Amino acid sequence: MKITQGHVKSVLSTLSLPDGGDLVSRDMVRAIAIDGGAVRFVIEAPSPEMAQQMEPLRRAAEAAIRNMEGVETVSVALTAHGPAEKPAAPSLKIGGHPKPQEGPTRPSGVDRIIAVASGKGGVGKSTVSSNLAVALARAGRKVGLLDADIYGPSQPRMMGASGKPASPDGKTIIPLHAHGVTLMSIGFMIEEGKAIVWRGPMLMGALQQMLGQVEWGKLDVLIVDLPPGTGDVQLTLCTKTQLTGAIVVSTPQDVALLDARKALDMFATLKTPVLGLIENMSGFVCPDCGAEHQIFGHGGVAAEANKLGVPLLGTLPIDLETRLAGDGGTPVAAATGPAAEAYARMANGLIEGGMA
Numbered sequence: 001m002k003i004t005q006g007h008v009k010s011v012l013s014t015l016s017l018p019d020g021g022d023l024v025s026r027d028m029v030r031a032i033a034i035d036g037g038a039v040r041f042v043i044e045a046p047s048p049e050m051a052q053q054m055e056p057l058r059r060a061a062e063a064a065i066r067n068m069e070g071v072e073t074v075s076v077a078l079t080a081h082g083p084a085e086k087p088a089a090p091s092l093k094i095g096g097h098p099k100p101q102e103g104p105t106r107p108s109g110v111d112r113i114i115a116v117a118s119g120k121g122g123v124g125k126s127t128v129s130s131n132l133a134v135a136l137a138r139a140g141r142k143v144g145l146l147d148a149d150i151y152g153p154s155q156p157r158m159m160g161a162s163g164k165p166a167s168p169d170g171k172t173i174i175p176l177h178a179h180g181v182t183l184m185s186i187g188f189m190i191e192e193g194k195a196i197v198w199r200g201p202m203l204m205g206a207l208q209q210m211l212g213q214v215e216w217g218k219l220d221v222l223i224v225d226l227p228p229g230t231g232d233v234q235l236t237l238c239t240k241t242q243l244t245g246a247i248v249v250s251t252p253q254d255v256a257l258l259d260a261r262k263a264l265d266m267f268a269t270l271k272t273p274v275l276g277l278i279e280n281m282s283g284f285v286c287p288d289c290g291a292e293h294q295i296f297g298h299g300g301v302a303a304e305a306n307k308l309g310v311p312l313l314g315t316l317p318i319d320l321e322t323r324l325a326g327d328g329g330t331p332v333a334a335a336t337g338p339a340a341e342a343y344a345r346m347a348n349g350l351i352e353g354g355m356a
Contacts, residue, residue: 178329
């Protein structure tokens with residue numbers, strides 16, 4: 001007798017499953033192959049767990065087919081459906097040309113936006129941004145921190161946050177949180193140590209995305225840590241965003257003040273209010289002898305603030321604890337001590353002045 005697939009299925013249909021039905025009615029038989037007296041087929045279980053319990057049934061199916069007239073050899077494989085693949089999350093692309101907008105906007109739910117700027121790098125602008133954000137949060141404000149320093153994002157390290165923000169639809173960005181502050185940085189989106197090599201339109205597009213697509217929630221104030229200088233990001237932020245104002249950070253030395261004046265002139269040109277100046281690295285107290293040394297000079301920023309008629313929000317010394325805290329991912333403002341108290345005074349000054 002010539003063996004057919006119909007003969008094989010007819011025999012297999014007599015093998016009942018413990019939970020009802022048989023191999024054929026439950027559509028578990030796959031890839032029946034007949035070559036003369038050799039029969040091969042696959043039993044496919046609906047799950048790996050069920051497959052583990054079906055080895056006796058596999059042996060029974062093998063024996064039943066072997067007893068058929070004309071069958072010489074039988075090969076029966078047992079397999080299972082894998083778990084259903086989860087649909088891949090929509091990919092989120094950061095950067096690209098900015099989208100047109102009618103005028104300056106503000107993220108929904110954000111009351112105030114304060115830009116922290118500097119005329120040059122290395123004056124501690126990012127350190128001030130992170131600590132001021134934490135100090136405001138400790139004072140009871142709902143605070144966000146946007147790291148807009150696209151080429152040199154440092155807030156992930158300073159705030160001790162890591163991981164890629166989620167995006168449920170490829171458009172909305174779910175920010176991270178640390179020390180009571182809502183966080184977003186391009187540093188969360190790229191591999192640490194990888195350079196961003198973008199032209200101006202890409203920078204502007206990334207800034208627009210991080211402002212408009214991030215679910216900031218309800219915030220009293222959003223601190224924006226700007227890159228140093230007077231470039232595309234600053235221009236985009238000042239012209240496309242409803243800024244409450246800007247804070248300029250500088251060291252007291254003349255070279256730093258030269259560049260700080262350029263940042264101040266930029267904000268004046270763009271009609272962005274300057275809320276105040278901060279003098280960073282204004283002195284160093286020797287931990288051994290207690291003597292204070294004016295390494296970068298002293299009072300230069302205060303004099304500039306007085307000249308411009310804007311507040312001097314605070315002076316901050318060169319402090320080892322501040323550096324260690326930033327490198328360790330817990331801003332010094334989150335602890336106690338003189339530096340934390342200095343940031344708390346600045347935060348309270350902004351709150352009392354209605355700026356935060």
